[in-house]
Amino acid sequence: MTSKPEYQRIIDFVVSNIESGGFKAGDKIPSENELAQEFDVARMTANRAIKELVHRGVLHRVKGSGSFVSNQHYDQTLVQISSISDLVRSKGAHYAAKVMQLDTLYCDPSLAESFGLAEGSPVYFAEIVHFEDRLPIQLERRWVNASLAQGFLDQDFSTKTTTEFLMEVAPLSRVEYRIAAATPDREIKAALDLGEMEPVLRLRRKTWSFSGVVTEVDLYHPGSRFSFSGYNDFSIGDKSGFQQGR
Amino acid sequence: MTSKPEYQRIIDFVVSNIESGGFKAGDKIPSENELAQEFDVARMTANRAIKELVHRGVLHRVKGSGSFVSNQHYDQTLVQISSISDLVRSKGAHYAAKVMQLDTLYCDPSLAESFGLAEGSPVYFAEIVHFEDRLPIQLERRWVNASLAQGFLDQDFSTKTTTEFLMEVAPLSRVEYRIAAATPDREIKAALDLGEMEPVLRLRRKTWSFSGVVTEVDLYHPGSRFSFSGYNDFSIGDKSGFQQGR
DNA sequence: TAGTGGTCTAGACCACATT
DNA sequence: ATGTGGTCTAGACCACTAG
Incomplete structure (x- = not known):
């Protein structure tokens, strides 16, 4: 007892x-x-x-x-979003990634503002498709502040995720994100092998390190095969949360 | 100092x-x-x-x-989801709700299993459209365990939300949820005044009280006007999170 | 001024791990 | 047997808020 x-x-x-x-x-x-x-x-x-x-x-x-x-929670709920490779592997599936594009851009006015950089500043751009057992599960379009992530272009992002690399060179201090349903453009549709009318679930995320905006990313997922999910326990011990694709 | x-x-x-x-x-x-x-x-x-x-x-x-x-968080992220009426009001907009349907169903096998009830048990069903400044922002389709929510059918859900009522009669102990992008059926399309190709952002939620499953709900939002968003601060003070439609 | 929370101390006993 | 974290005590000083 x-x-x-x-x-x-x-x-x-x-x-x-x-x-x-x-x-x-x-x-x-x-x-x-x-x-x-x-x-x-x-x-x-x-x-x-x-x-x-x-x-x-x-x-x-x-x-x-x-x-x-405090005010009642009502049904306040938490979604916890972790990295796609961890997610796939935690389900026991085979994870793979294919780098479609990896090079340098120069800021247009909108990018410049978002990163707090001068127009024309260099920004790395990566486009990567992530697979779960050969099925495309996520298209990643990422912009990276070149001055805060030296060596980005030399990485092999088919074996190590962009996030893992960025975590090493620039510890994050703040994240903003937004989850939305969107209509895919032609390129997304092809990369994710989508059906004709299939929407995508988009997670847009902007990440700061102590020294400024490190990266912005759009993550696109097939609406028919992917969702964010989790749970909350109240009253007993406490909260908790996980994330899951399907 | x-x-x-x-x-x-x-x-x-x-x-x-x-x-x-x-x-x-x-x-x-x-x-x-x-x-x-x-x-x-x-x-x-x-x-x-x-x-x-x-x-x-x-x-x-x-x-x-x-x-x-512990293992690194990488970019674990939290989304906090609160009630739609609070959300709309917190933006300073006018909130309204229209009850489309409110009556009793009897469990088919699938509903029965989900609620842990016998086939044919009564379940309340509600369909409600929520408006932000006259614009439909959420379609709520809700199933409620009749034995745990007496008086549900007598409520006026245009002034008090279903969630508020349920919180009073059955304090929640557990919530499961899933966020997905979906293609709307004809009824959803009409209720939310959606464009031809516009997808919906769906939040499906299942809620337990101490005595069992209280309610299941599908919340549909216009993909073009609504998203879940929030932020996380690390290292400084701590985490935090809000939710926002747009 | 009295009450509150924010912080801190220098001890203590316990259950559990490792050695 | 020793060291660890888990809990608890009976004080204390401070900053802030309220009457």
Whole structure:
């Protein structure tokens, strides 16, 4: 019989009060000192419980003021997106990549603005098709800040992914992304072996390192064979999430 | 000059050692006691730093054994999906909903299996179109476990969302979801006022409460006007995420 | 000024790992 | 037996917020 930690009793108390409606969104919950007295524990223990719930997004705190119940999650959900090669391999399938294009471009005004570079600055461009058991599963179109990724053109991206390389030369500090459904152009349609009316699932991502924008990428996936998925567990232990293509 | 907390110095130490390659994935890092001595702080302070990095997924710990560097995230990314009415309102736009259908079905074999119910069990079905400033932005097709959501048919879902109602009667414990690009059927095309070749972005979600499957829903969005997006910050403070339609 | 959270200390006991 | 992380204590000082 492993007994629950003390802080868990406090977590349970707060959570069950929220679930029962005793504490509503915006309500102030008892202070650390009050909880510590109530549960006969040290303040640090109450602090740990509250901090855990802040981590989960259940509560938020204001210094000098108190701890408050955050807005309900409703069905807030997380999608976790990992690299395509990991994904394919984790399914036990064979992964392969084919480099279609790999060379240098010079910034047009729009690219220049996006990367925060001067017009005409060099940017590497790569187009790579990723396969899962011989079936094309992703078309990658990537632009890379040349000044932040020396040696990019010399890599063999059929054995190491662009992401793996970029992670080594420029640790990421920020990512922005967008998932959309799109109509493929002719080239995408050919590369992914798409049906006549088949849409694509597009993930567009922009990545910063400490020194600036490192890379922008469009990842196109066949709508009929690929999706982002995952799950969330609440109330029990905690959240969690994975990603899956199909 | 607000000085950094002590535990932040330890976090920085570990992170920079990982980024510089000093600590590699799988490596054991110094123990709490060693770190505490090294930085001349109490063990609890070192513990806090390490716990923070465990929360971020940078490290993992094994009781009795040590703390280890986890596999690199690469560009793991989070998408946070919130409710459509919150989303529209948070953009300052006008939100409206139109209930197209709201009645009772009886489970066919496939529905029965999904809900864990007997064939022929009653299930509520709702079809609702959500508008952002008069423009259709989401078609919701929802199936609801009748035994877990009494009063569902009596609600006015043009003023309160299905999700809000369900959250009240059956607190969620688990969510599964899948994002895909799809070709709309005729009905979806009409409801969302789609162009001829326009694909839809579909979010399919299945939600459990403690007592079983509560609801399954397909949310269809115009590919040309809607996407899921967000961002992640690393290394600085931490992660974060929002969702946005456009 | 009194209450709150943010941080920190210098101990402690325990369960578990490795040796 | 030793070292590790997991938990907990009973204080403490600080910065911030509120009355």
